[in-house]
Amino acid sequence: MKVIVDEERCVGGGQCVAAAPDVFDQRDDDGVVVLLDPAPPHERAAAVREAAMLCPAAAIVVVDT
Amino acid sequence: MTVNGLPLARPEGRPLDPPPELAEIRARAPISPMTYPDGHEGWLVTGYAQARAVLADNRFSARYELAHLPYGDFGRLPPAPAGDISAIDPPEHTRYRRLLAGAFTVRRMALLAERAEEITVGLLDAMAGQGPPADLVTALAQPLPGLMICELLGVPAAEREGFQRHAAAGILDADVTPEDAYRAWAALSEHIGALVPIKRAAPTEDLISDLTAGDLTDEEITGLGVFLLGAGLDTTGSVLARGVFALLTHPEQFALLRADPGLVEGAVEELLRYLSIGPCGLRTALEDVEVDGVLIRAGQTVTISQPAANRDPARFPDPDALDVRRDAAGHLTFTHGIHQCLGQHLARLELRVALRGLIARFPTLRLAVEPGDVPMRDEYANVYGLYRLPVAW
Ligand code: HEM
Ligand code: HEM
Ligand code: SF4
Numbered sequence: 211m212k213v214i215v216d217e218e219r220c221v222g223g224g225q226c227v228a229a230a231p232d233v234f235d236q237r238d239d240d241g242v243v244v245l246l247d248p249a250p251p252h253e254r255a256a257a258v259r260e261a262a263m264l265c266p267a268a269a270i271v272v273v274d275t
Numbered sequence: 276m277t278v279n280g281l282p283l284a285r286p287e288g289r290p291l292d293p294p295p296e297l298a299e300i301r302a303r304a305p306i307s308p309m310t311y312p313d314g315h316e317g318w319l320v321t322g323y324a325q326a327r328a329v330l331a332d333n334r335f336s337a338r339y340e341l342a343h344l345p346y347g348d349f350g351r352l353p354p355a356p357a358g359d360i361s362a363i364d365p366p367e368h369t370r371y372r373r374l375l376a377g378a379f380t381v382r383r384m385a386l387l388a389e390r391a392e393e394i395t396v397g398l399l400d401a402m403a404g405q406g407p408p409a410d411l412v413t414a415l416a417q418p419l420p421g422l423m424i425c426e427l428l429g430v431p432a433a434e435r436e437g438f439q440r441h442a443a444a445g446i447l448d449a450d451v452t453p454e455d456a457y458r459a460w461a462a463l464s465e466h467i468g469a470l471v472p473i474k475r476a477a478p479t480e481d482l483i484s485d486l487t488a489g490d491l492t493d494e495e496i497t498g499l500g501v502f503l504l505g506a507g508l509d510t511t512g513s514v515l516a517r518g519v520f521a522l523l524t525h526p527e528q529f530a531l532l533r534a535d536p537g538l539v540e541g542a543v544e545e546l547l548r549y550l551s552i553g554p555c556g557l558r559t560a561l562e563d564v565e566v567d568g569v570l571i572r573a574g575q576t577v578t579i580s581q582p583a584a585n586r587d588p589a590r591f592p593d594p595d596a597l598d599v600r601r602d603a604a605g606h607l608t609f610t611h612g613i614h615q616c617l618g619q620h621l622a623r624l625e626l627r628v629a630l631r632g633l634i635a636r637f638p639t640l641r642l643a644v645e646p647g648d649v650p651m652r653d654e655y656a657n658v659y660g661l662y663r664l665p666v667a668w
Contacts, residue, residue, distance in 0.1 A: 221369075221613045222376030223619065224379070227380070235382075266610075267613055
């Protein structure tokens with residue numbers, strides 16, 4: 211799977227980091243999402259989908275590859 | 276069928292359940308036309324998917340002054356006071372939110388875990404020393420969120436007791452008059468206002484100091500500080516007090532947690548879903564918007580019932596059952612969209628630490644009065660709550 215994040219839309223709530231800390235992080239100054247792994251391994255698919263579902267700002271897009 | 280104002284009355288003897296009419300309204304139409312008390316023709320959203328869709332759509336504004344109120348006869352609201360970022364729209368909202376968000380990241384909140392543990396241990400020690408019985412509200416639900424916010428904002432230790440007293444008088448006590456509450460808030464604003472120039476001159480490791488590094492005025496920082504207090508104190512205290520009440524009136528659920536404290540994380544999510552924090556959120560359409568086949572016209576107010584959406588059987592099976600083992604993630608108690616609670620990870624931290632501490636310290640915890648004698652806030656309150664929770668062990 212491929213993950214795309216939209217920094218403009220992000221509101222820095224950190225739902226993604228709580229759901230998949232190995233894939234998402236947040237910038238220290240403004241809380242905006244940092245994508246650690248744009249192509250997470252298959253085992254992380256469920257956690258990444260959970261992060262996209264929980265994201266309040268629709269800032270995470272998951273593309274199946 | 277048009278709904279006539281937002282139903283508020285809770286079912287007899289079940290003070291934690293939403294008004295029963297909401298389930299009927301949701302079954303008929305998850306987005307229903309509603310006549311507001313001032314005569315406005317707007318909408319009521321009771322379905323989970325529909326609530327999420329409205330909350331995620333920035334063509335709806337959160338500004339107070341645009342909204343018609345779905346209950347009571349308070350007239351219209353003035354615009355948000357300085358610092359209240361929950362009722363402003365982008366781009367102003369984005370600017371403030373980014374300034375604050377760095378202080379609330381998952382990583383920053385994890386750094387507060389140790390302090391939350393220490394504070395909780397201290398409060399539970401004091402509770403054990405003076406009881407049984409004890410009032411869980413004054414022993415834990417009120418002071419823990421207050422002390423954690425003092426920690427976050429950087430209120431000096433010597434001033435915390437007075438700070439707490441004012442915060443309590445402002446919002447949590449049953450017998451405060453509106454004048455008392457107003458005075459207490461005025462005192463708190465004054466207190467935070469006095470702190471800002473001190474932190475600007477000699478910054479320490481805390482949120483107020485961080486904010487002075489940017490281009491905000493002292494007034495703006497004071498406003499944000501007061502708003503954070505208002506947003507984080509009463510809400511977390513309310514979920515903690517009502518959450519313990521819910522567990523003690525569902526003893527089989529409490530027993531599950533006692534047997535496996537590993538369930539506490541999930542239990543906190545489930546309590547948030549089950550309890551909700553208030554009767555509704557409000558949004559007003561800035562242009563015509565179609566949601567789930569319903570055309571909402573520019574200028575119409577949409578009332579989003581989180582209590583109804585959190586109990587939508589299409590999203591949460593058997594929704595009226597409190598079940599600490601269910602996956603309750605995605606509930607709308609912290610709302611959804613760009614205004615989703617910025618303090619949610621702090622709130623979760625406090626709730627988890629408090630529940631784990633209570634279970635370990637008082638495994639035989641029980642109500643010291645009949646459930647019906649626990650005084651609940653009246654149904655017009657825009658944040659749910661209870662005033663006292665007498666417990667024994
Ligand atoms: C269980 C406890 C809590 C609950 C249920 C809760 C709930 C909410 C809700 C529903 C909103 C959205 C308001 C709206 O859209 O009109 C909100 C916003 C907010 N909350 Fe919380 N909250 C809690 C704790 C906290 C804490 C501890 C803090 C910080 C110290 C906090 C800070 C904020 C802030 C800053 C906002 C505004 C976010 C924005 O508009 O961008 N909250 N909260
Ligand atoms: C142990 C600490 C404190 C206690 C027990 C305490 C208690 C009180 C009480 C009982 C009142 C009267 C409330 C009323 O008029 O209904 C009051 C008023 C007030 N307090 Fe405190 N306080 C404390 C610390 C502080 C601190 C640290 C500040 C701010 C720096 C502060 C600022 C004020 C102000 C400005 C008022 C006046 C509000 C008015 O105009 O009536 N207090 N306090
Ligand atoms: S969940 Fe969404 S809005 Fe929140 S930090 Fe992650 S990407 Fe940003």
